[in-house]
Amino acid sequence: MLSDITLGQYFPIESVVHRMDARFKIIITMLFLVMLFWGQRWTTLLVGLFFTVLATLCSKIPFKMIWKSIKPLLPILLFTTILNLLMIDGGDVYWQWKFLKITEEGVITSAFMVSRICLLIAGTSLLTYTTSPIVLTDAIEALLSPLKKLKMPVHELAMMMTIALRFIPTLIEETNKIIAAQKARGADLESGSLKQRIKALVPILIPLFVSAFRRATDLALAMECRCYHGGEGRTRLRQLQSGMRDYIALAITLLLFAVVIAANALL
Amino acid sequence: MPILETKDLTYTYSIGSPFEKTAVDHMNLQIEEGEFVGIIGHTGSGKSTLMQMMNGLLKPTSGQVLLDGQDIWDKKADRRQVRFRVGLVFQYPEYQLFEQTVYEDIAFGPKNMGLDEKEIDRRVRETAEAVGLREELLQQAPYALSGGQKRRVAIAGVMAMEPNVLILDEPTAGLDPKGRVKILTQLQQYHKRTGCTILLVSHSMEDVARYASKLLVLCQAKAVCYDTPANVFAQSQQLEEMGLDLPQITRVFHKLRERGIAFPEEVYTVKFGAELLKARLEGRDSAC
Amino acid sequence: MDSLISVQDVRFSYTTDDGGEQEVLQGISLEICRGEMIAVLGHNGSGKSTLAKLLNAVLLPNAGQVVVDGIPTTDDDRLLALRQKVGMVFQNPDNQIIATIVEEDVAFGLENMGVDPVEMRERVDEALKAVKMYAYRRHAPHQLSGGQKQRIAIAGIIAMRPDCIVLDEPTAMLDPQGRKEVMKTIKRLNRDYGITIVLITHEMEEAAQCERVVVIDHGTIKLDDTPAHVFSHVQEMKALGLDVPQVTELADMLRQAGYDLPCDLITEDACVDAIERLLRGGTANADS
Numbered sequence: 001m002l003s004d005i006t007l008g009q010y011f012p013i014e015s016v017v018h019r020m021d022a023r024f025k026i027i028i029t030m031l032f033l034v035m036l037f038w039g040q041r042w043t044t045l046l047v048g049l050f051f052t053v054l055a056t057l058c059s060k061i062p063f064k065m066i067w068k069s070i071k072p073l074l075p076i077l078l079f080t081t082i083l084n085l086l087m088i089d090g091g092d093v094y095w096q097w098k099f100l101k102i103t104e105e106g107v108i109t110s111a112f113m114v115s116r117i118c119l120l121i122a123g124t125s126l127l128t129y130t131t132s133p134i135v136l137t138d139a140i141e142a143l144l145s146p147l148k149k150l151k152m153p154v155h156e157l158a159m160m161m162t163i164a165l166r167f168i169p170t171l172i173e174e175t176n177k178i179i180a181a182q183k184a185r186g187a188d189l190e191s192g193s194l195k196q197r198i199k200a201l202v203p204i205l206i207p208l209f210v211s212a213f214r215r216a217t218d219l220a221l222a223m224e225c226r227c228y229h230g231g232e233g234r235t236r237l238r239q240l241q242s243g244m245r246d247y248i249a250l251a252i253t254l255l256l257f258a259v260v261i262a263a264n265a266l267l
Numbered sequence: 268m269p270i271l272e273t274k275d276l277t278y279t280y281s282i283g284s285p286f287e288k289t290a291v292d293h294m295n296l297q298i299e300e301g302e303f304v305g306i307i308g309h310t311g312s313g314k315s316t317l318m319q320m321m322n323g324l325l326k327p328t329s330g331q332v333l334l335d336g337q338d339i340w341d342k343k344a345d346r347r348q349v350r351f352r353v354g355l356v357f358q359y360p361e362y363q364l365f366e367q368t369v370y371e372d373i374a375f376g377p378k379n380m381g382l383d384e385k386e387i388d389r390r391v392r393e394t395a396e397a398v399g400l401r402e403e404l405l406q407q408a409p410y411a412l413s414g415g416q417k418r419r420v421a422i423a424g425v426m427a428m429e430p431n432v433l434i435l436d437e438p439t440a441g442l443d444p445k446g447r448v449k450i451l452t453q454l455q456q457y458h459k460r461t462g463c464t465i466l467l468v469s470h471s472m473e474d475v476a477r478y479a480s481k482l483l484v485l486c487q488a489k490a491v492c493y494d495t496p497a498n499v500f501a502q503s504q505q506l507e508e509m510g511l512d513l514p515q516i517t518r519v520f521h522k523l524r525e526r527g528i529a530f531p532e533e534v535y536t537v538k539f540g541a542e543l544l545k546a547r548l549e550g551r552d553s554a555c
Numbered sequence: 556m557d558s559l560i561s562v563q564d565v566r567f568s569y570t571t572d573d574g575g576e577q578e579v580l581q582g583i584s585l586e587i588c589r590g591e592m593i594a595v596l597g598h599n600g601s602g603k604s605t606l607a608k609l610l611n612a613v614l615l616p617n618a619g620q621v622v623v624d625g626i627p628t629t630d631d632d633r634l635l636a637l638r639q640k641v642g643m644v645f646q647n648p649d650n651q652i653i654a655t656i657v658e659e660d661v662a663f664g665l666e667n668m669g670v671d672p673v674e675m676r677e678r679v680d681e682a683l684k685a686v687k688m689y690a691y692r693r694h695a696p697h698q699l700s701g702g703q704k705q706r707i708a709i710a711g712i713i714a715m716r717p718d719c720i721v722l723d724e725p726t727a728m729l730d731p732q733g734r735k736e737v738m739k740t741i742k743r744l745n746r747d748y749g750i751t752i753v754l755i756t757h758e759m760e761e762a763a764q765c766e767r768v769v770v771i772d773h774g775t776i777k778l779d780d781t782p783a784h785v786f787s788h789v790q791e792m793k794a795l796g797l798d799v800p801q802v803t804e805l806a807d808m809l810r811q812a813g814y815d816l817p818c819d820l821i822t823e824d825a826c827v828d829a830i831e832r833l834l835r836g837g838t839a840n841a842d843s
Contacts, residue, residue, distance in 0.1 A: 134655050166655045169697040180324050181363040184355040185424060186347060186379030206365035218650035225611060225643040226664035227635050233669045237662035237679060310730045441727045443598040443757035445796035470731050512731055515801040515823060522827040528834060537801050541808035548814060
């Protein structure tokens with residue numbers, strides 16, 4: 001379904017995490033990421049795992065969804081594991097073949113790295129599973145708004161993001177239509193050399209660009225007619241609201257962070 | 268033998284998902300060579316899906332499409348050849364123009380067919396004339412033309428493949444009355460001259476009533492009837508029950524009948540209606 | 556009646572690709588009164604869309620002036636106030652919806668005006684109810700039909716509480732169902748909320764539903780009258796590339812054959828009555 005694309009990974013169910021203020025969710029995710037990289041000890045991973053499991057349970061996102069987001073990255077994980085296994089030298093040697101060897105250090109480091117990356121993916125995908133792209137955009141705009149004083153085009157970027165989200169399904173539908181229309185005129189998109197195939201894309205890309213520009217012109221006019229004049233003095237229908245649950249979640253995160261720092265220093 | 272035939276033709280979208288929807292449901296049609304068929308039905312009645320199956324762009328979920336008695340999804344059949352023989356003009360076809368000049372764009376189809384320069388040149392010039400594009404427009408860029416002209420360039424691009432069957436999905440959508448009449452009369456002339464089979468999808472009952480020799484009525488993924496306009500409009504009550512708009516003139520005669528004035532049911536053009544009334548008023552017929 | 560928009564001897568030219576000037580409007584004067592429902596009828600390229608864009612300062616006249624409720628469209632300082640008074644709905648339903656959720660799109664104009672969020676919520680809900688789309692407030696625009704999208708676009712304008720809505724061919728890309736929905740919505744807004752409607756169209760069925768029809772051709776006003784009077788000029792309308800209702804055409808044909816029928820028939824019922832009278836009045840032929 002096309003709607004899947006605009007929703008990104010959003011998994012629309014009711015949960016306390018879904019209801020949380022997106023700004024807090026972003027900050028908490030950030031803290032979580034920093035924490036994972038800060039801690040160099042196994043306690044970090046334990047704390048990270050505890051956090052991820054707790055958050056997943058609260059969000060009611062099935063664990064298989066988390067696995068689904070890790071799965072596509074398995075080849076990269078495998079690659080880093082092999083690299084780490086073979087490159088890191090130290091401790092007992094478990095296996096050796098010519099200059100290649102697997103050592104105790106290598107095993108420990110690669111296991112640590114893989115666990116860390118898995119937690120990282122799980123944590124961030126939890127953010128996108130529980131927050132729709134549009135709310136995410138709003139929250140990013142709100143968080144970055146101090147940068148407006150530095151003349152950063154924060155509002156404009158958020159508006160561009162919104163419009164992109166709005167038009168992705170429209171343009172996908174349009175692309176399919178153009179492909180069908182050119183095929184009906186005998187365009188051959190499936191066979192031939194690489195060069196021929198690239199050339200065969202011209203009849204699709206040109207109409208698509210022309211149409212995208214036409215839409216952009218129309219949209220700009222429609223926006224102007226509805227009194228759009230940039231971000232200045234603009235109010236919003238949807239207000240980001242923070243409540244007790246957001247502060248509690250933040251407090252828990254900070255506490256866990258403190259545990260990691262303490263563990264780093266003491267152990 | 269009919270030129271185009273469908274046997275139990277069915278198409279279902281997103282099978283097995285919650286969005287599963289049958290767009291075409293066991294359609295059996297026989298379209299004779301040389302007909303000018305008007306296809307009417309609501310949005311979502313299955314028109315677009317049916318059309319795309321007829322030229323092999325969509326593969327039926329079940330059932331067959333026979334072109335000249337040959338199943339187009341037969342192992343031996345060449346789908347690309349099918350598309351050249353069953354030309355399909357999509358809705359708002361002007362959005363598919365991409366070449367530098369009008370000439371090149373019309374030539375795109377014939378070039379894909381692998382024809383030689385001379386034959387391509389003949390076809391481009393002939394079809395451009397058929398859709399009323401002046402010679403000097405051929406070297407212009409498509410984007411410089413008016414909306415109606417662009418539409419006609421796009422139609423010419425499909426006509427230039429000289430298909431045996433020409434299918435058009437609402438070729439007059441968004442045009443003003445003058446532009447509509449222009450395209451429809453050109454189609455009518457093209458039909459007369461080439462004797463090809465035309466399938467015209469339209470939302471305008473008035474238009475299909477005026478130009479088509481047969482009408483195909485689709486409703487909720489089924490072919491409800493396929494008959495001459497006179498016979499179809501004679502069942503105007505069923506058409507209205509399907510939520511299809513009858514031509515105003517048909518409704519007027521409907522109401523006259525309700526008031527007890529005997530008139531045939533199949534009045535669907537103003538001219539015919541006026542003739543009937545004149546005959547009645549002059550007492551040339553005695554049914555009053 | 557109280558004049559809302561005053562168009563005074565307006566001229567407008569576009570610069571063509573080759574650097575020449577093409578005059579699209581050649582001296583147009585028009586008074587649009589508060590609460591009116593007016594159709595501007597003309598074929599493509601007649602200048603009707605240009606006129607629409609002059610009404611809310613998207614374009615500025617080369618000569619003459621347009622004044623909306625006391626504000627000349629050239630007054631830059633009051634541009635936003637003017638655009639709030641005269642809202643605009645365009646042809647392509649896809650290209651005027653900005654947000655990814657229906658209610659947020661309706662709020663877009665209010666957000667730009669800096670309306671307080673609490674009041675905004677009320678006005679958005681109210682506007683969605685006025686176009687009967689409240690149930691769809693959480694939908695994504697691409698899940699809606701063309702007619703529904705246009706109603707959302709209209710709601711986005713109403714939420715801004717305008718005095719007037721200018722609709723530039725709002726039904727040209729819709730199917731018959733969508734057309735009906737949009738026309739019904741426009742008429743209701745005019746009747747129940749007293750919003751002035753300027754409907755730019757080339758469809759005579761739609762013009763016939765307005766109180767007043769302004770026919771425009773080659774940048775000048777040809778006719779400005781009630782629909783009945785405008786459509787009674789059957790030959791003139793056809794010469795301008797426009798249609799008249801089938802009943803008007805039927806009456807015209809009969810009148811030309813010498814029968815006594817009123818020339819301002821535009822509705823089915825009036826036509827049926829007139830014909831019945833003619834038939835029941837015996838076979839009175841005007842020739843005899």
